[in-house]
Each structure stands twice: as structure tokens, then as C-alpha cells.
Amino acid sequence: MSLAGAAPRPNVVVAVLALGGITVSLMQTLVIPLIPMLPGLLHASPADTTWVITATLLASAVATPVVGRLGDMYGKRAMLLLSLCLLVAGSTVAALSDSLVPMLAGRVLQGLASGVIPLGISIMRDELPAEKLGSATAMMSSSLGVGGALGLPASALLIENTDWHVLFWTAAGLGVVVIGFVLTFVPESSVRTGGRFDVVGALGLSTALVCLLLAISKGADWGWTDGLTLGLFGAAVLVLLLWGWFELRTRMPLVDLRTSARRQVLVTNLASVVFAFAMFAMSLVLPQLLQLPAATGYGLGQSLLVTGLVLVPAGLVMMATSPVSARISRARGPKTTLMVGAVVVAAGYGLGAVFMSAIWQLLIVSALIGAGIGLAYGSMPALIMGAVPISETAAANSLNTLMRAIGTSISSAVAGVILAHLTIPFGPAEVPSQGGFRLIMALGSGAALAALAIAAFIPGRARQTEEAAESRHSDVISAAR
Template identity: 70%
Template sequence: MSTATSTPDAARHEVPPRASSTIVAVLAFSGIVVALMQSIVIPLIPELPRLLDADASDTAWAVTATLLAAAVATPTVGRLGDMYGKRRMLLVSLVLLIAGSVVAALSTTLVLLIVGRVLQGLASGVIPLGISIMRDELPAERLGSAVALMSASLGVGGALGLPAAALLADHFDWHVLFWVAAGLGVVALALVVFLVPAADLSSGGRFDPVGALGLSVALICGLLAISKGGTWGWDSGRTLGLGAASVVVLVAWGFWELRTSEPLVDLRTSVRRQVLLTNGASVMFGFAMFAMSLVMPQIIQLPKETGFGFGGSMLDVGLVMAPSGLVMMAAAPLSARISRASGPKVSLMIGAFVVGCGYLTNIVLMSAVWELVLVSCIIGAGTGLAYGAMPALIMSAVPSNETAAANSLNTLMRSIGTSIASAVAGVILAELTLDLGGYAVASQDALRLVMGIGAAAAFVALVIGAFLPRREAGAPVAHH
């Protein structure tokens, strides 16, 4: 096993240009495949109660279970990657993804499907691990654009996966979705094995099981309260109890992490101004990005009788939102160029401004399909700019032997933002309704309010970004 005594810069400059391009392509493809797992089940959600002979409230666990598994796995796998090798943990994550997809593809009961979705969620560390491998392996001049592309793959996979999943679900047995996912996972695993260098830079050390358990319990309790509060009731004993337990365990976990010699998360590094503010902006961005994923499908699928809905299918939703994924990918190299010229702080702030303007535009433009495509592309462009800057901000502020853990924590912050967005939007869409022939649907005012809150979240991220430390244009990523 190689150790941290091997300098990252030395490892990077040994990689020839063609090999570095291959590494970037393989890691970005792996990130997109993992991101597909977040959207692949969405077309099935309305049909799962019938397909599995289960209650709708129970089938919602097919989504919730993946969210919880990802929250637990992301920081833990990141730390293990720093200790024992990022490529090694990347391969483990892809194996879990394949195993989960196969279990889901073979499932005939809700329990088996949830087990498969949990295993898929455990693979969520692929994107932060891929970013960290890039830092170890790529030449400095390639790192910015590669990291931006890898970071954007989270949104790209989600946007492109939705129409593909809807198309498959419409024409084939629903199990085919998961067989396709398993096949893509096998391709990604093979590409990593044969094309990504095996010379891992690792720090060794002792794993912190108490820290991992404490953070996992705090996250599970908190995310359960957020994601299920609307169903259980926000003032119910279960919701309030889980929320309180999350806070208490998180405080105890913080005390433990500050006192142990090799913590799961180095809180002293995490509270550095640049890391803390970037993670705060990431929560806001996760909120803002997910608001679009909640509003757009509603507008497209609501009946035309509402006066503002289009009466479309889930496939229509995917086709309207797919261009945003391509725009996000195109924005990644632009983000890297802005970061080189003016610093990643500027990329983050421009991205936040563009996303906020996209939501404000959507409040006005929502009466034609082309308007929705335009808005989703504006928001996708801003998200690509900002997501490309976040890992650069994180990596320039942490030691190289903590890169995977720090990137994983940043990814977790975005996921927490999306969970909060889901809860807030769910309450608004459920409360502000329109009576349509005896059943209630979300009103146009509710949709506009969610978009307004999405814009506010993006502008809060912009303000947070303004307080980030300045860095000279073209300054390299720090190595400690």
C-alpha cells in the first residue's frame, strides 16, 4: 500500500495527457451511473403500490431507504478512501451498486426492493471518491475542468436518467430498469479496473467506528424526521423525537470527534472559514437544485383543466428536463476557466446568481413547454458553474490525505439541502391546493412560492460565497 509520503504532485505529473483524459472519462461515467440511481425509480413510484401489492406510504421507502443509506455511506466511505485507498473504495462502491441493482431486479416484494435500494444508496460515495482520485492523478492544468465535470455528473445523471427510465418503464417490465442499472455498473467497474491507475495515495491510520456510528445515527434520525414529517405530522411525537435525538447525538458526536486522535471527520479542518462557508453554500444549492426537480414535473403532469398544467407523462417530464443535464455538463469546463481566471469563489457566486435568476424567470415563464425547457437550462447552467467550484474550494483548504473525506462531507451537505427542499416543498404543495373535480392538486401559487424559495436559497448561497476568502487567479490547489 502506498502512503501519504508519496507526493500528490509527483503522482499527477507522471500521467500522460491521453491517460489523464481516459481517467476523467471513466470517473465521470461512473459518477453519472451512480447519479442515475437517484432518478431511475421515480417513474415507478406511482405504480409501486400496485406492482408490489403494498401501501403507498410503505413504497415511499424505496426512495427514503436510498437517501438514508447514502447519508450513512458518503462520509464513512470518504474516510476509508483516505485511509486505505480511494480507488479501492471506489471499486467497493461500484460492486455494491451492481449487487443492489441485481437484488432490485430480482425482487418481487417490497422488502427485497428496499434491500436493493439500500445497497444502491451505499454506492453514493463514487462521485467524491472520483474527485479525490483526480486530485491525486491528474496534472494541475487538467484538474480544474476534470473536477468540475465530475462534480456536475451528479446533476447530469439525474437529468438524463429520468427520460431513459420513463421510456423503459413504459415499454418493458419494471425489473428491466434495474437490470440496465446493473449492466451499466458492470461496465463502470470494468473500466475502473482496467483504466484507472492502481497506485492509490493513502494515509493509513485507525478507523473511527464510534464516530461513524454516531454520525450515522444522527443523520438517519434527522433525515427521517425531515423526509417523513409530512406523512407522520410535523408535531407528532415520532417526528419531534427523531429531530431531538438527531440534535443530541450530533452534539455528542462532535465532542467525541474533537477528543479522538483520528476522527472520522476532522472538525477543526471543517470549521475553517473556506470549508465551513463552502459547505453552507452547498446546503443552499442542494435545496435550490432540488426545488426544480419538484416543481417542473408538477407543472408538466398536472391536468390541462387547472389552466396551467400540461397534462403530460413522466416521459414528457424527462424530455423537458434532459437538456438541463447537457447544459450542466457544458458549463463544467466554463466553471473551470472562470476559476482559473478569477478563483472558484467567483464561479460559485456566478452560478448562484444564474440559478436564482432562473427561478425568478420561471415564476413569470411557465405557460409553454419551450419556456420550461429554457428555465431548466438556465438553472442547469448555474448549477454546473457552482458545482464545479465547490470541490476546488474544498480541496484548496484541506490536506491531501483528507481529500476524500472532505469531498464526501461536501456531497453530504448537498444531500441534506435536497432533503430539506423536499420537506419544505411537500408542505407547501400539500397546503396550497386547487380543487379539481373532487380531488386536490397543487395550485399555481404553491408552485410559484416553491420557485421563489428556490431563488431565495440560491441568493443566500451567493451571499455566503461573497464571504469566502479571496484567492489569486490561477492559484493552484493547495497540498499539505
């Protein structure tokens, strides 16, 4: 029985959408425990199996803005269900695979489901009463970090006790459950723009993003001065310029650049890139510190399962701070919430640079950083939705999600270079040095402070009210058309 046509129950809608966001974000860390084993499991070289991670990243970058725009045009719930079906299909293909090609196909399909979080935020704006919207969107936004934190211990536990294919069967099962809940409890929004889909704009943006993220993610392997890496960066810049020129001249663009250029939207997206850089640094440092042998003098020699469990509190704290984020935003505005979150994250990394010699110390550091991420990520949808027409909510939130993905990709590349060059000999090999970990912590703190400085340029409440009025005016014009 479907209740989609009945009056939505706000708490149930929020719970279902948040579960969908957590399920999709689990795909980020699902395969991390498998990475060392993939060459043997898939009968491929280590270089080739890195595409199991890269393929999902590229597919996510392509899908996020496209699905957001399609949601605005043809229905957000319909696109949400399509994304979840792609997740189930990809998980099933991966679960049935024993070689590289079908695994890559499955991971691409999983990546195409990444639009669930921005679509969920947009559905909330359409369906929830105003008094519940702030805390609901904050929770949905933070589900990206929650799923990532919970995925590592869950996948480690399954790998240690079952066949590795069970990972993907579990993901498929979760996807089916969420589809059932969405069909039953989540209504379809009546807010749609209609019109013609911008195919040229979608192809142009997808091409630019693939070139950019491929160069960022594979640059360390190929060499940052290699012709292929530089060529991809150059192609990304050229295609983005041509894409922007086209988008400004088409009647119904994939991304409304004039809306995106509004100060509140533009500065929020810039802050999102820098803040995501800071956020992801924790995911790159703490697991390695926990798993390095104690004989190094700074490694803690823990198992993968213990490592994952140490990261769980960070995810739970992100979820717990979502209502706090909403309360601060109501009282002082989402700009203040973002800035407070940046300060907390900067303090967490600063503490982590000197506080890394015991598990309890890393628990405190990860929880503090998680609290800052929960505050900041909870404020971003409010800043975006306060400055865009309701008819462009999904597309605008998708673009903000994409900005975060670009920031995490840059963070991963920078940290990889640092840890590859700052090493110490250990037995027959070399391992990252403690100085390398401290440098990444310092960069994470610096990036959070940079996000704080950028956020200071977000308009104050008076200007935000003006931009909200402009958004409502745009809605009236769109409805009239």
C-alpha cells in the same frame, strides 16, 4: 488486461470517473416513474412503498462520509470499486424482487454506492496534472445533476416499453461496465493516511444523519409536531453534539472538525446546503407542471416521457458548463464561479415564476437553472480541495457531497408541505395550485441569493493561498508520522 499500474491517460480517467458518477446519480430518479405503481407491483401500502425512496436516501447519507474516510486510509480506487459492486448487487436484488422487503434491500445497497462521486474527485486530485484538474473535477461534480436529469426520461422509456424489472437490470449492467473501465483505466492512488478507522465516530455520525434525514423526509407524513418527528430531530442534535465532542478528542477522527472549521471549508459547506435546496426545487416543480391536466388552466398535460425529455437539456447544460466553470475559476477564483452560478440560478427561478405556460418556456427555465448549477457545483470541489490536506481529500469531498444531500432533502420536505397546502379542487380531488408552484420558484430564487450571500464570506485568493499552504504543511506532518 489492467492498465491501472501504467501511467494514467488523463482524458480517459476523467471520462471513466464521470461515467461512474452519472451511473450512480441515475439511482436518484430511476424509480420516480414507478412510484404510483409500486403499491400494486410490490403488494404493499402506499405509505410503505415510500420507503423505496427513503431507504436509498438514508443509506447514501451513512455511506458517503464513511467511504470517503476509508478511501483516504486504504485506497480510493479500492473503495470506488467496492461502491460500484454494491450498486450492481443492489440493482440485481431489486431486479429479482416482487415484494417490498427485497426491493428495500436492493435500494439500500444502491444508496451505499453514493460515495463514487467524491471518491472520483479525490482520485482526480491525486492523479491528474494541475492544468486538467479544474475542468475534470467540475465535470465530475456536475455528474450528480446530469445523471439525475437523464434518469427520468430513460426510466420512463423503459417502463413504457418493457417490464419494470428491466430498469434494475439496466442499472446492474451499467455498473458492471463501469467496474470494467475502472479496473482497466483508473490507477490506484499512492496517497493514503493509514491508521485506525474511527468506528465510534462512524456509528455516531450515521445515527445522527439517519435521525435527521428520517425526520425531514417523513415529517410531512407523520406530522411536523408529532412526537416521533420532534424526537428524531432532538436525537439528531444531541447525538451530533456528543459526536463532535468525541471527534475533537480522538487521534484519528472520521471527520477532522478542525480542518472542516477552516473558514473556506465551513462556508463552502454552508453554501452547498443552501444551494442544493435551490437546485432541487426545479426537480419538484417542473415535472408536476408538465403532467398536470391542461384543464387546470396551468398544467401542460404531458406524458411522463415528454416530461423527462424536457429535463434532459438541463443535464446536458450542466455538463457543458463544467469547462466554463473551470475557466472562470482559473481566471477569477472558484469563489467567483460559485457566486456567478448562484446569480444565474436565482435569475432562472425568477424567470420561472412567470414563465411557465408552455413547454418551450420551461425548457429555457430548466436550461438556465442547469447552467447555474453546473457553474456552482463545478467550483465546490476546488474550494474544498484548496483548503484541506491531500491526505483528507476524499473525506472532505464526501462531507461536501453530504451537505448537498441534506439541502436537497430539506428542499423536498419544504416543497411537499407547500404543495400539500396550496391546492385547488379539481374533480373529486385537489391538485397543487399555480400559486404553490410560483412560491416554490420564489423560494428557489431566494435560496440561490442566500447561497450568494454566504459565498461572499469565502476567503479571497490571498487567504486561500494561506490555507493551501497550511494544507501542504499538514501533508508534510502526516507523511512524517
